[in-house]
Amino acid sequence: MAQNDIKYLTPIAVDFKTKKYCRFKKSGIKFIDYKDGEFLKRFVNEQGRILPRRLTGTSLKFQKKVAQAVKRARHLALLPFVADNLKTNQ
Amino acid sequence: MLKHYETVFIMTPVLSDDQMKETVKKFENILCEKGAEIVHQENWGLKRLEYQIQKKSTGFYHLFEFKAEPHVVAELELQYRRDERIMRYLSVTLDKDAIAYAEKRRTHGFGQKKETKPETTFEVKREPRPEVKYDIVEDPIEEQMYEQNIDNKEE
Numbered sequence: 307m308a309q310n311d312i313k314y315l316t317p318i319a320v321d322f323k324t325k326k327y328c329r330f331k332k333s334g335i336k337f338i339d340y341k342d343g344e345f346l347k348r349f350v351n352e353q354g355r356i357l358p359r360r361l362t363g364t365s366l367k368f369q370k371k372v373a374q375a376v377k378r379a380r381h382l383a384l385l386p387f388v389a390d391n392l393k394t395n396q
Numbered sequence: 397m398l399k400h401y402e403t404v405f406i407m408t409p410v411l412s413d414d415q416m417k418e419t420v421k422k423f424e425n426i427l428c429e430k431g432a433e434i435v436h437q438e439n440w441g442l443k444r445l446e447y448q449i450q451k452k453s454t455g456f457y458h459l460f461e462f463k464a465e466p467h468v469v470a471e472l473e474l475q476y477r478r479d480e481r482i483m484r485y486l487s488v489t490l491d492k493d494a495i496a497y498a499e500k501r502r503t504h505g506f507g508q509k510k511e512t513k514p515e516t517t518f519e520v521k522r523e524p525r526p527e528v529k530y531d532i533v534e535d536p537i538e539e540q541m542y543e544q545n546i547d548n549k550e551e
Contacts, residue, residue, distance in 0.1 A: 336493035336497070337496070339497065340488075381484065382406065382484060383449060383455075
């Protein structure tokens with residue numbers, strides 16, 4: 307039965323944490339478009355809330371811009387203020 | 397000094413196509429009268445709203461990009477508020493990065509223009525197959541068997 311299972315005394319680290327990076331800094335994007343709702347959905351969770359920097363890895367400079375863009379997109383009904391299953395509906 | 401602005405507004409879906417164009421024309425005229433220089437405009441057509449506005453779930457989107465004195469925007473927004481065909485509007489100042497982006501968007505056909513682009517069909521260039529000459533070894537016995545097989549199947 308479970309005799310063949312290998313047991314470790316100390317749990318081995320399965321995945322090494324990859325360092326998060328700011329995708330805007332890396333790819334040289336300077337302006338975040340509020341008109342592109344589909345793109346902004348990456349920075350929003352399923353309920354339509356803006357994801358924190360600690361999850362996305364965005365730098366402070368661009369997080370401010372992302373937040374501004376998301377808020378503008380919400381005003382223009384390109385993004386919802388509140389939603390259920392925003393990502394699964396796509 | 398003229399400043400660079402961008403404004404997007406949503407019109408009610410109740411309007412017919414002509415009425416929609418008329419409203420766009422109206423705001424274009426307002427801008428021109430106030431001495432604004434329209435750099436670019438984009439009609440996004442009827443779009444689904446992510447949430448209802450005035451109990452409507454769709455709307456006509458239109459975008460103006462223009463250069464104007466700062467007081468023009470205030471006057472434009474006053475006109476937006478007075479017009480009941482306009483459901484939402486947003487006016488934004490464009491900084492230098494935004495201008496660069498807008499230019500790129502115009503020339504490269506970002507976003508909305510993608511949809512109107514005619515579908516490009518890729519022509520697959522196939523090289524003509526090299527002719528391979530098979531050496532056919534004629535084997536009388538095999539030929540016979542083959543013929544027999546055909547005969548059997550026909551029966």
